[in-house]
Amino acid sequence: MSYKALYRKWRPEVFEELMGQGHIVRTLKNQIAADSISHAYLFSGIRGTGKTSTAKIFARAINCLSPHDGNPCNVCEVCRGILSEQLMDVMEIDAASNNGVDHIREIRENVKYPPIKGKYKVYIIDEVHMLSAGAFNALLKTLEEPPDHVVFVLATTEIHKIPATVLSRCLRFTFKPLSMGEIKNRLATICHSLDMACDDGALTTVAINGEGALRDALSILDQCIAYHPGELTYENVIEVLGSINEDLLFQMADHIAEKEPLKVAQLLQSLYLEGKDMKQLLSDLMKHFRWLLMASLKAKVEGWEAMPEAKRMKLSLQAEAFTALQITEMIRSMAEIEFSMKRSAQPYILLESGMIALAAHVEEKPAARERAAEVTQGVSTPRKTDASKMEERKTEKTQEDKQQAKLETKGPEIETATGNPSATLETVQQQWPEVLERMKMDKKASIQAMAREGQLVALEENTAILGFDSEHSFHCSKLDREDIRSYMSRLLKEVTGHSLRVKVRLLEEQKPDIGSKQNQIKDQLKEAVPEDLLEIIEEE
Numbered sequence: 001m002s003y004k005a006l007y008r009k010w011r012p013e014v015f016e017e018l019m020g021q022g023h024i025v026r027t028l029k030n031q032i033a034a035d036s037i038s039h040a041y042l043f044s045g046i047r048g049t050g051k052t053s054t055a056k057i058f059a060r061a062i063n064c065l066s067p068h069d070g071n072p073c074n075v076c077e078v079c080r081g082i083l084s085e086q087l088m089d090v091m092e093i094d095a096a097s098n099n100g101v102d103h104i105r106e107i108r109e110n111v112k113y114p115p116i117k118g119k120y121k122v123y124i125i126d127e128v129h130m131l132s133a134g135a136f137n138a139l140l141k142t143l144e145e146p147p148d149h150v151v152f153v154l155a156t157t158e159i160h161k162i163p164a165t166v167l168s169r170c171l172r173f174t175f176k177p178l179s180m181g182e183i184k185n186r187l188a189t190i191c192h193s194l195d196m197a198c199d200d201g202a203l204t205t206v207a208i209n210g211e212g213a214l215r216d217a218l219s220i221l222d223q224c225i226a227y228h229p230g231e232l233t234y235e236n237v238i239e240v241l242g243s244i245n246e247d248l249l250f251q252m253a254d255h256i257a258e259k260e261p262l263k264v265a266q267l268l269q270s271l272y273l274e275g276k277d278m279k280q281l282l283s284d285l286m287k288h289f290r291w292l293l294m295a296s297l298k299a300k301v302e303g304w305e306a307m308p309e310a311k312r313m314k315l316s317l318q319a320e321a322f323t324a325l326q327i328t329e330m331i332r333s334m335a336e337i338e339f340s341m342k343r344s345a346q347p348y349i350l351l352e353s354g355m356i357a358l359a360a361h362v363e364e365k366p367a368a369r370e371r372a373a374e375v376t377q378g379v380s381t382p383r384k385t386d387a388s389k390m391e392e393r394k395t396e397k398t399q400e401d402k403q404q405a406k407l408e409t410k411g412p413e414i415e416t417a418t419g420n421p422s423a424t425l426e427t428v429q430q431q432w433p434e435v436l437e438r439m440k441m442d443k444k445a446s447i448q449a450m451a452r453e454g455q456l457v458a459l460e461e462n463t464a465i466l467g468f469d470s471e472h473s474f475h476c477s478k479l480d481r482e483d484i485r486s487y488m489s490r491l492l493k494e495v496t497g498h499s500l501r502v503k504v505r506l507l508e509e510q511k512p513d514i515g516s517k518q519n520q521i522k523d524q525l526k527e528a529v530p531e532d533l534l535e536i537i538e539e540e
């Protein structure tokens with residue numbers, strides 16, 4: 001017997017077997033009970049959440065000769081005909097491979113004829129967003145005046161690509177990503193029926209990696225069974241998933257954090273030569289950075305707690321090397337690389353150059369001041385790729401802009417260093433990166449992470465003012481503690497030799513474009529972070 005993938009073997013056959021979509025099932029069953037079937041449905045939602053399965057159950061349910069409680073019996077002549085795909089009353093069309101006008105015209109020709117055995121002719125058009133503009137137009141004509149015996153079920157993962165004219169003619173249902181609990185339940189049922197022992201950690205890990213798509217979780221389960229038949233343990237799952245290499249992801253992120261574009265390129269190269277799937281690698285990297293983002297925001301999203309403690313710690317530690325915004329920018333850059341790879345005959349080159357640029361780009365934030373200080377002091381870094389040189393120029397420029405902005409914001413205050421004649425704002429600013437460095441050495445990473453979002457903006461009466469713009473008010477308030485301020489003051493003394501107190505202060509928004517910049521950042525975050533997480537950011 002040929003092997004049948006779990007996700008096909010376990011396709012739900014009645015509504016009750018469909019998990020997590022109760023709201024949809026209820027409505028469809030009500031319609032069936034009231035015998036008021038719509039002529040066009042649109043199912044949207046991420047892959048592997050039951051759209052096709054629901055369409056198939058529904059198609060049988062409305063044609064079944066002896067339905068029970070809105071469900072198809074799955075044994076009558078019509079049900080069997082549909083299940084075996086012999087009965088042409090139910091047609092499944094994959095728009096991804098049949099996206100032309102001709103195909104839709106053919107459907108239009110066909111809808112005229114009544115069903116053969118069932119009550120309705122059902123056209124299930126999967127991935128309907130792939131239809132060409134012409135095909136959509138042709139489809140629209142049919143949707144405008146469908147014969148009574150015709151039902152369309154359109155399914156898509158990308159509802160935003162569906163023309164409004166089509167949307168307005170369909171009854172729409174949104175399929176939810178399945179919760180981890182739902183996925184785990186299903187996995188447990190399947191393991192049980194396969195007489196396979198499974199531990200909770202294993203189920204959780206598979207479920208997490210399904211990311212809301214039951215089909216994906218089942219595919220992972222399939223792989224695990226293939227590697228280790230008979231038993232599903234946490235270690236086995238990690239090993240199977242780990243073949244896509246957790247350690248390498250941490251390594252790659254380390255190289256990026258350490259601003260080592262060359263090492264990034266070398267690691268990529270070695271994986272490429274080993275024959276690893278580069279698209280998979282990039283997608284794993286994106287997921288890794290998403291976890292870093294969650295770690296950075298301390299957001300306990302679904303799946304976080306379920307990860308092994310050691311991995312959570314590693315993630316939290318690594319996240320400290322970045323700001324949340326940097327991570328979102330990196331995820332966005334990787335998405336761009338991914339997109340461009342799809343369209344290129346040279347995907348590897350795009351991946352390589354994109355990742356090099358990304359690793360070089362990371363310098364802009366925390367290290368910018370250090371780098372700029374080096375530049376002003378005429379010290380150059382030993383190792384430089386073209387990319388980092390390019391970035392350096394950009395960094396210098398940013399630094400200039402920042403200086404400029406500071407001058408504009410603070411005006412004459414800047415030169416008011418008094419009391420300690422040899423401490424000037426300029427020299428203290430120059431040595432500030434050293435102070436940040438000390439924090440790191442003291443293992444005060446979180447203080448360092450917050451402090452580096454601020455800028456030394458003034459010296460007032462033996463007091464160094466660490467200013468934060470309004471985007472970083474959170475950081476500002478966290479640092480505004482006596483013990484932290486005196487710690488910083490001690491470091492300043494050690495590094496600069498001057499006794500200076502430290503005050504943290506929120507900078508006023510004087511420049512009209514700060515608001516719009518904030519919005520811009522918020523927009524960027526919105527694109528990179530799921531909606532519900534944004535609230536967390538705003539809370540801060």
Ligand SMILES: Nc1ncnc2c1ncn2[C@@H]1O[C@H](COP(=O)(O)OP(=O)(O)O)[C@@H](O)[C@H]1O
Pocket residue numbers: 006007008009010011012017018019020021046047048049050051052053054155214215216218
């Ligand atoms: N909501 C669900 N309940 C039960 N099984 C599901 C569900 N969603 C997906 N599956 C599993 O994944 C497989 C593929 O689901 P499918 O209906 O094709 O998803 P979609 O069309 O949304 O991509 C199914 O055969 C089933 O094994």
Ligand SMILES: [Mg+2]
Pocket residue numbers: 048051052053126155
């Ligand atoms: Mg589908």
Ligand SMILES: [Zn+2]
Pocket residue numbers: 063064065066067072073074075076077078079080
């Ligand atoms: Zn039946």
